Amino acid sequence: MTALWLGTKALIELKAEARRMFPLETGGVLVGYVGLNGEPVVQHVIGPGERAQHKRERFEPDHDWQCLQLDQMYRDSSGQFVYLGDWHTHPNGNPQMSWLDKRTLRGIARHRESGTSQPLMLIGAGAGEDWMWRAHRYRGTRLKGLAARFDSLEIRSFEG
Numbered sequence: 310m311t312a313l314w315l316g317t318k319a320l321i322e323l324k325a326e327a328r329r330m331f332p333l334e335t336g337g338v339l340v341g342y343v344g345l346n347g348e349p350v351v352q353h354v355i356g357p358g359e360r361a362q363h364k365r366e367r368f369e370p371d372h373d374w375q376c377l378q379l380d381q382m383y384r385d386s387s388g389q390f391v392y393l394g395d396w397h398t399h400p401n402g403n404p405q406m407s408w409l410d411k412r413t414l415r416g417i418a419r420h421r422e423s424g425t426s427q428p429l430m431l432i433g434a435g436a437g438e439d440w441m442w443r444a445h446r447y448r449g450t451r452l453k454g455l456a457a458r459f460d461s462l463e464i465r466s467f468e469g
């Protein structure tokens with residue numbers, strides 16, 4: 310199974326934000342690069358932004374703020390760190406993608422500005438100290454009529 314590499318610091322930030330907004334949903338953006346072996350490496354996570362709207366079963370990020378953060382990380386890394394996908398929580402739920410998540414991920418893949426045809430969606434489910442994270446990746450097809458595919462990636466952590 311393809312791995313998604315997640316930095317330990319990024320994981321701590323994910324958990325902290327998940328707990329901060331519980332029982333409401335929260336989320337943000339995954340930033341990093343895709344290795345030569347095709348495995349995504351998440352170096353940073355961006356949060357929801359102050360103007361995000363949080364509800365129990367969905368949330369709307371502060372997109373403008375997130376774009377500024379992403380631009381900053383891109384510049385600071387001399388263009389190495391780019392948008393990889395989104396992350397969000399399912400408070401008291403499970404880490405599977407909802408139909409809306411699938412639609413969102415497909416939309417990102419088809420949106421040229423995202424810069425990736427295989428965007429990731431990392432979902433954290435749980436409560437309190439106990440969160441389970443699952444990584445999904447869109448693998449579409451250019452052929453019409455064939456259903457989009459969503460792969461599961463094995464999450465591995467690295468020091469960073």
Ligand SMILES: [Zn+2]
Nearest residue numbers: 399406407410
């Ligand atoms: Zn969801």
